[in-house]
Amino acid sequence: MRAIVCRELGPFDRLELVEQPSAPIRPGAVRLSVTACGVNYVDGLFVQGTYQIKPPTPFVPGMEVVGRVVELGEGVTGVGMGDRVLANVGLGGFADEAVVGADRVVQVPDVLSDGQAATFMQSYLTGWFALTERAKAQAGQSMLVLGAGGGVGLAAVDIGSARGLRVIAAASSEEKRELARSRGAVETIDSSLTPDEVKEQAKAASGGGVDLLYDPVGGALGETCLRAIGEDGQYLVVGFVAGIPRLPANQVLLRNRRVTGVDWGAWAGRHPAENERLLAEVLALIGQGRLRPVEPQSYRLADAAQALADLADRLVAGKVALVP
Numbered sequence: 001m002r003a004i005v006c007r008e009l010g011p012f013d014r015l016e017l018v019e020q021p022s023a024p025i026r027p028g029a030v031r032l033s034v035t036a037c038g039v040n041y042v043d044g045l046f047v048q049g050t051y052q053i054k055p056p057t058p059f060v061p062g063m064e065v066v067g068r069v070v071e072l073g074e075g076v077t078g079v080g081m082g083d084r085v086l087a088n089v090g091l092g093g094f095a096d097e098a099v100v101g102a103d104r105v106v107q108v109p110d111v112l113s114d115g116q117a118a119t120f121m122q123s124y125l126t127g128w129f130a131l132t133e134r135a136k137a138q139a140g141q142s143m144l145v146l147g148a149g150g151g152v153g154l155a156a157v158d159i160g161s162a163r164g165l166r167v168i169a170a171a172s173s174e175e176k177r178e179l180a181r182s183r184g185a186v187e188t189i190d191s192s193l194t195p196d197e198v199k200e201q202a203k204a205a206s207g208g209g210v211d212l213l214y215d216p217v218g219g220a221l222g223e224t225c226l227r228a229i230g231e232d233g234q235y236l237v238v239g240f241v242a243g244i245p246r247l248p249a250n251q252v253l254l255r256n257r258r259v260t261g262v263d264w265g266a267w268a269g270r271h272p273a274e275n276e277r278l279l280a281e282v283l284a285l286i287g288q289g290r291l292r293p294v295e296p297q298s299y300r301l302a303d304a305a306q307a308l309a310d311l312a313d314r315l316v317a318g319k320v321a322l323v324p
C-alpha cells in the first residue's frame, strides 16, 4: 500500500510518500480501498507538532476516509464487500488502504460524492454539535460566522441557514464569500478589513448586535468581534487559526454575554452513541438536500504536503480531499 508518512514533527515538506506492506486484517474490521481522504486544518497541526495532542512518530496523518470494502475480517456483519463507506479513523487516512473496525464505518448516501463524504464529517459535526447541543440556537437568531469560506465556517453557515438562522458570513476573498452565500448567508463581510470594521459591519447587519458568534479563527478578529454580540448573545469558541483570543471579562459582562466552549472531537470520543445520533441527524438532512456539503478541491496523494500548505495559507475556499 502507499501512504504519506510523518517521520518527525515539522514542516509539511518533510512528509514522505512510501510503499509499505498492507496492515493485516483483524477480527471485526474491514479493509477499505480508500477513494478519498479529507484534509483538515488539524491534520497540519498534527504534522507540525503544534496541536495539543502530539502523535508518536512515525505516523500517517488523515482522519476522514471514504472507500470501498475490499476485505472482511472474521465475524463482521452488517457490512458487505464492495460497500461504499465513510469512517473517522483518527490517524492513518492519507493512504490508499485503511483497516477500520466494522462498527466505525457508515454507508455513504447516494447524494454524496466520495469527495464530499470524505470531507463533511468533522466540519459538519462540529457545527451541528455547536448549534444544537451547546448554543441551543433558535430559528430567527442572527449568527456571525468567522472564517466562513473555510471548512468549519462554511459548514456552520450551511447548518445555521438550514435551521432558520440569519447568517452573516465573514471571509477574506470574494470566492469564499460567494461560497458562503451559496450556502445561505444573507450578508457577507470582507474579513480582510480591520477587526473594528468587521465588528461594526456585523453590528449594522444584525440591527445592533448578533445573537451568536461562531469563531473558528480567534486572534484579534475574534477578540474584537466579541463586541459585536448583542444582549444575552453567545460567543462560540471553536478554533484558533489566527491565535488564541484573550477575551476581556468586562466585555463578557456587558450586555450579559456568554462564552461557550465547543470541543466536538473530545466530546465525540467520550459519547460515541450520542455522536452517532448527531451523525444520523446530519446525514438525514443531507439526504433531504437541506444540508449541502461542498465538493472539495482534489489533490493527488503524493501532493499531501501541498494540500496542507494551501489550506494553511488560506488559499482554499471550502474543503480539500486527497485522492489516492
Ligand SMILES: NC(=O)c1ccc[n+]([C@@H]2O[C@H](COP(=O)([O-])OP(=O)(O)OC[C@H]3O[C@@H](n4cnc5c(N)ncnc54)[C@H](OP(=O)(O)O)[C@@H]3O)[C@@H](O)[C@H]2O)c1
Binding pocket: 040, 041, 042, 122, 123, 126, 146, 147, 148, 149, 150, 151, 152, 153, 170, 171, 172, 173, 176, 191, 216, 217, 237, 238, 239, 240, 241, 242, 262, 263, 264, 265, 311, 312, 313, 314, 316, 318
Ligand atoms: N472545536 C472543535 O470541535 C473543532 C473541530 C474541528 C476543527 N476545529 C478548528 O477549527 C479551525 C478551523 O478549521 P478548518 O478546518 O475550518 O480550517 P480551514 O478550512 O483552513 O478554514 C480556516 C479559515 O480561517 C481563516 N483564517 C483567518 N486567519 C487565518 C490564519 N491566520 N491562518 C489560516 N486561516 C485563517 C481562513 O479564512 P479567510 O482567508 O477568509 O480569513 C480560512 O478559510 C481550526 O483551528 C481547527 O482546529 C475545531
